[in-house]
Structures are given as structure tokens and as C-alpha cells.
Amino acid sequence: MLKRVVPILLIKNRELVKSVRFNNHNYIGDVINAVKIYNELEVDELLIFDITAFKSKKELDYDFLQNLTSECFVPLTYGGNVDSIEKIENLLKIGLEKVCINTKSQNLNFITEAVDKFGTSTICICVDYKYIDNKPIVFYENGSKSSKRDAIDTILELSQRKVGEIILQNIDKDGTYDGYDLNLLEKLRPLIKNPIVMAGGCCNKEDIKAALNAGADACAAGSLFVYYTNRRGILINYLDIDDFREIEIKR
Numbered sequence: 001m002l003k004r005v006v007p008i009l010l011i012k013n014r015e016l017v018k019s020v021r022f023n024n025h026n027y028i029g030d031v032i033n034a035v036k037i038y039n040e041l042e043v044d045e046l047l048i049f050d051i052t053a054f055k056s057k058k059e060l061d062y063d064f065l066q067n068l069t070s071e072c073f074v075p076l077t078y079g080g081n082v083d084s085i086e087k088i089e090n091l092l093k094i095g096l097e098k099v100c101i102n103t104k105s106q107n108l109n110f111i112t113e114a115v116d117k118f119g120t121s122t123i124c125i126c127v128d129y130k131y132i133d134n135k136p137i138v139f140y141e142n143g144s145k146s147s148k149r150d151a152i153d154t155i156l157e158l159s160q161r162k163v164g165e166i167i168l169q170n171i172d173k174d175g176t177y178d179g180y181d182l183n184l185l186e187k188l189r190p191l192i193k194n195p196i197v198m199a200g201g202c203c204n205k206e207d208i209k210a211a212l213n214a215g216a217d218a219c220a221a222g223s224l225f226v227y228y229t230n231r232r233g234i235l236i237n238y239l240d241i242d243d244f245r246e247i248e249i250k251r
Contacts, residue, residue: 003249004044004218005208005239007225008199009034011050011080014064018226020175022128022143025051028226032071034236039073041238046072047100047167047220049126050080054103054142060087062094069095079126083110088118100167102126103140106147111161124165124197125158127151129184130172136184143171152188159192166194167220173201175223177230180211189215203230205239209247 009031010017016034017025028034038046048068053060060081069076078091079100088099098121104110105125114123128143129136129151136151147154155166168188170181178201185198195217202208202221211219228235244251 003212005244005247005249006045006047006197006218006220007038007043007238008220008222009046009048010222011048011052013052014061016226017051018175018222019051022171022174024175026232028234029236032067034226035068035072037236038238039071041236043074043238044218045075045077045097047077048079049100050078051142053080056081060090062090065091065096066094077124085113085117088114088122092118092122098122098124098164100124100126102128102142105158106140108157108161111158111163115162115164120162120164123163124167125155125163126167126169126199127155127158128169128171130170136170136181139171151184152191155188156191159194163194165197165217166192167197167199170200174199176201177203177223179203179207180216180219182210182214185211185214185216205243205247208239212247212249 011031012025016028016031018028019025075097077098077100078096082099082101083104091099128139130139138147138149138151138154140147180198180201197218197220198211198216199220202224208219225237
């Protein structure tokens with residue numbers, strides 16, 4: 001699998017926002033305009049998290065998502081209240097390439113059913129976690145509820161269900177520019193064969209290179225690609241060809 005660098009688009013009430021530690025959502029702009037810019041920048045893919053869907057627990061906003069997919073010319077992964085086989089079917093019908101499951105991943109029977117029906121490459125899992133007493137504990141419901149379970153134990157169970165990519169997202173690093181959690185990555189990498197996507201805390205291309213060298217298959221970032229430096233002036237951006245050369249990813 002080719003190494004990738006993936007912008008994260010966080011959606012709230014159909015608007016593009018950016019969080020810090022899953023809170024303090026700052027308005028960035030129009031989602032579709034951002035997607036058009038990322039098309040022009042030729043990003044590897046886009047990862048969309050709809051936090052409105054997390055909170056509402058209602059049907060997904062398929063009309064809005066259809067508008068996004070019609071404007072998006074790169075692979076698109078969606079996460080947000082994906083809790084049924086029917087929703088996965090509907091998301092794939094409107095052009096999503098992959099779905100990302102978070103809260104419902106606690107139900108291992110559901111995960112097995114989803115993988116069996118749609119295939120490993122379609123089903124990815126986002127593992128949100130915080131360190132409690134120096135242990136990485138998994139949180140659900142957009143980071144609001146603790147599972148009280150160790151992240152590594154949880155990921156090993158999911159790996160046995162043949163899920164595709166596993167996104168590791170450290171909640172306390174989200175939006176902080178504090179660097180990826182390489183400690184957990186280095187512990188986990190020898191234990192599973194699943195592709196690992198790092199998220200949370202990316203500050204620059206050096207962080208990306210460090211994560212890739214530590215065994216990540218892809219690096220996802222929000223703040224890095226919607227702000228101009230850590231002063232948080234809004235600027236939709238991406239790595240250029242020289243950046244990719246420096247982090248040793250072929251384009």
C-alpha cells in the first residue's frame with residue numbers, strides 16, 4: 001500500500017470547523033469550497049468526520065454528502081454515526097469509497113457483518129483515546145464516553161475481525177500541534193498487519209515523516225491543512241512536491 005497524507009475535514013451543521021481536543025470548534029468555511037481546493041491541490045484522499053451526526057443520532061445527511069461526493073474527485077472516507085448496514089450501503093451508493101466506524105465498533109458482531117458484506121478495504125475503524133493513569137483508554141461518542149478499555153486490547157480484537165485501516169486519534173493531541181503519538185504507534189505496529197493511519201497533533205512535515213518511519217501507513221491532519229501556521233490564520237493547503245520528496249513519498 002502506498003504511503004498517504006490525508007486532510008481531515010470536520011463538519012458541524014454543514015460547515016467546516018476545527019476543534020482542539022474535540023472541543024472549541026472554530027469556523028473555517030464552506031465545506032464544498034474546501035473540497036474544490038483540495039481537488040486542485042491533488043490530495044491523496046479526504047477524511048470527513050461529521051460531528052453533527054455523532055450528536056444527533058438521526059439519519060445521515062445524505063443530500064449534503066451527495067453534494068460533497070459530486071464535487072470531490074479524490075477518494076473520500078466518511079465517519080459519523082455509521083451504525084447500521086443500511087447506512088453503509090447508502091453511503092457507498094452516493095460515492096463514498098470507505099466508511100469509518102467509531103462508536104458502533106464496540107459491537108464486534110456488527111463489525112464482522114460489515115466486513116463480510118462490504119470487504120476489508122471498505123471498513124475502517126477510528127480509535128479515539130486518552131491516556132488515563134498512563135494507559136491509552138478508548139473513548140466513544142465523539143470522545144465523551146470512556147470504554148474503560150485499553151486501546152491496544154481493543155485494536156487487537158478489531159484486527160481479528162479483519163477490518164481495514166485503523167485510525168489512531170489521540171484526543172488530547174487534537175489541534176495542539178504537539179506531534180503524533182508515536183509511542184502507541186511503535187507498540188502497536190509489531191502486533192497487527194492492518195494499515196495504521198495516525199491522527200491528532202500533527203504540526204509539520206517532520207511529524208509526518210517521523211510517523212511514517214515509525215510504521216504508519218498514512219498520516220491524517222486537520223489543523224495543518226486548514227490553517228496557515230499555528231497562529232491559526234485560515235488557509236486551505238497541502239504538501240507540495242518538494243515536501244513529498246523530503247518525507248520520501250513518491251507522487
